Amino acid sequence: MFQNLRQDIRRNLRDYNPGSALRAAALCATLNSIHAVILIRFQFWCARNRLPTLFAAKLLFWGFGIEISKQARIGPGLRLPHPMGLIIAPGTVVGDNCDLYADVRLVLAHGSRQGPILGDHVFLGDGAKVVGAVRVGDHAVVGVSSVVTRDIPAHATAVGIPAKVINTDNQRAQEPA
Ligand SMILES: CC(C)(COP(=O)(O)OP(=O)(O)OC[C@H]1O[C@@H](n2cnc3c(N)ncnc32)[C@H](O)[C@@H]1OP(=O)(O)O)[C@@H](O)C(=O)NCCC(=O)NCCS
Numbered sequence: 001m002f003q004n005l006r007q008d009i010r011r012n013l014r015d016y017n018p019g020s021a022l023r024a025a026a027l028c029a030t031l032n033s034i035h036a037v038i039l040i041r042f043q044f045w046c047a048r049n050r051l052p053t054l055f056a057a058k059l060l061f062w063g064f065g066i067e068i069s070k071q072a073r074i075g076p077g078l079r080l081p082h083p084m085g086l087i088i089a090p091g092t093v094v095g096d097n098c099d100l101y102a103d104v105r106l107v108l109a110h111g112s113r114q115g116p117i118l119g120d121h122v123f124l125g126d127g128a129k130v131v132g133a134v135r136v137g138d139h140a141v142v143g144v145s146s147v148v149t150r151d152i153p154a155h156a157t158a159v160g161i162p163a164k165v166i167n168t169d170n171q172r173a174q175e176p177a
Pocket of ligand 1: 125126144145146160
């Protein structure tokens, strides 16, 4: 839990350039994104240790409108700049260092138990949806309110409903982790 959480916190603080430990602590006390990732990691920690997840799950739901299945997998470095309305279905895999904006939904297709599989450094813009057992490649970007129903290659940018690739070589690999 703590290793993943440390990387989550580091990525969520990145935009604020904390500079000193005191400012980092003040940001941790106030930033919604940090509170949300703490609860998410706590929920997974409870599940892993066969403890009830209800407390963390309810706080996430009441506080942020976030529902994440304990059968999902989320790599370290999860960044949630506007942590609200996030839904992650069972069987979903979120790679390392992904950015999920508000109202992102990673959901099952009807009749399937495998959720979406996101690579590392994937960016899902505000309101983006990924439906079913599709793969979104490393460093891919999905635009605001787009709906992904087919695989998106690594380094591609996809937009629209259904999402279509508009760029196959975005520059996200050059951004800091
Ligand atoms: C996907 C995104 C990165 C594309 O940016 P870009 O590479 O600069 O692309 P452009 O803005 O030049 O748009 C290229 C084309 O895609 C279209 N497009 C861009 N975003 C779109 C979207 N979300 N849905 C549908 N079409 C979109 C544009 O209208 C344009 O179409 P055209 O060529 O017919 O004129 C950007 O639109 C986006 O959605 N960023 C995420 C923003 C976000 O979530 N911010 C978080 C809140 S602060």
